[in-house]
Amino acid sequence: RANRLFHPADSVIDCGGVKIGSKEKIAVMAGPCSIENAEQALRIAQGVKAGGAALFRGGAYKPRTSPYAFQGLETEGILDMVKAREATGLPIVSELMSEDRIPEFEEYVDVVQIGARNMQNFQLLKAVGKMHKPVLLKRGLCNTIEEWIMSAEYIMAGGNEQVIFCERGIRTFEKYTRNTLDLSAVPIIHEKTHLPIVVDPSHATGKANLVEPMMIAAVAAGADGLEVEVHYDPQHAWSDGAQCLTPDAFAQAMAKCRQVAWAI
Ligand code: PEP
Numbered sequence: 189r190a191n192r193l194f195h196p197a198d199s200v201i202d203c204g205g206v207k208i209g210s211k212e213k214i215a216v217m218a219g220p221c222s223i224e225n226a227e228q229a230l231r232i233a234q235g236v237k238a239g240g241a242a243l244f245r246g247g248a249y250k251p252r253t254s255p256y257a258f259q260g261l262e263t264e265g266i267l268d269m270v271k272a273r274e275a276t277g278l279p280i281v282s283e284l285m286s287e288d289r290i291p292e293f294e295e296y297v298d299v300v301q302i303g304a305r306n307m308q309n310f311q312l313l314k315a316v317g318k319m320h321k322p323v324l325l326k327r328g329l330c331n332t333i334e335e336w337i338m339s340a341e342y343i344m345a346g347g348n349e350q351v352i353f354c355e356r357g358i359r360t361f362e363k364y365t366r367n368t369l370d371l372s373a374v375p376i377i378h379e380k381t382h383l384p385i386v387v388d389p390s391h392a393t394g395k396a397n398l399v400e401p402m403m404i405a406a407v408a409a410g411a412d413g414l415e416v417e418v419h420y421d422p423q424h425a426w427s428d429g430a431q432c433l434t435p436d437a438f439a440q441a442m443a444k445c446r447q448v449a450w451a452i
């Protein structure tokens with residue numbers, strides 16, 4: 189169902205009123221890795237909106253490597269995002285980790301993120317295939333593009349064809365970056381499928397100073413959108429501070445992207 193051969197036209201996915209994949213406008217989703225409280229969510233949502241983001245991202249259910257690390261505010265975090273949406277008008281993107289939260293996400297969230305670690309959680313993919321919301325499907329840490337497309341098929345086979353790919357870097361031997369951004373995924377996904385692809389330069393690099401150049405590279409490569417982590421106080425962010433841009437740095441990076449791609 190994702191195959192370009194059987195569906196030559198580009199699919200445009202409506203994300204709470206923001207269209208992704210239209211080729212007329214590059215959609216940028218930005219926000220903190222973790223939602224910390226309602227004030228933090230609102231302040232960052234306002235900040236990224238001022239910088240040109242069209243969607244607000246934030247984690248309320250966090251897939252942390254250590255079980256002792258902060259696991260997310262859960263429902264409270266989702267409700268903090270809902271308040272930020274009411275104040276800013278930005279649709280919200282958040283990660284779903286388990287099937288039992290599906291009713292909550294159907295009710296409150298505009299775009300359901302499936303994290304890299306769950307890219308091959310086939311049971312979860314099948315469940316999301318029955319949802320009525322767009323799905324942002326992140327590439328697994330060690331998965332090929334072919335496997336990633338098959339995961340999109342799992343979702344689409346259930347009837348939900350609103351899938352957006354998100355390239356967030358893959359594991360390689362390189363240690364100076366958290367992951368290695370595979371930008372060739374952008375033209376390959378466009379060649380093989382009719383679905384949009386977004387690039388996440390934050391998790392791909394793990395380093396704030398690398399985020400702006402990789403944002404520029406991603407839009408130059410033809411990405412339909414970006415997902416960027418932003419926090420006004422990166423040093424004290426509850427997760428992923430090292431890769432967070434401040435709202436000012438985000439706005440500057442967006443301005444540079446505009447020099448490369450008029451559509452952003
Ligand atoms: C995230 O978006 O905060 C996240 C956990 O991303 P990934 O699944 O790509 O690691």
Ligand code: MN
Binds near residue numbers: 221222391417
């Ligand atoms: Mn993160």
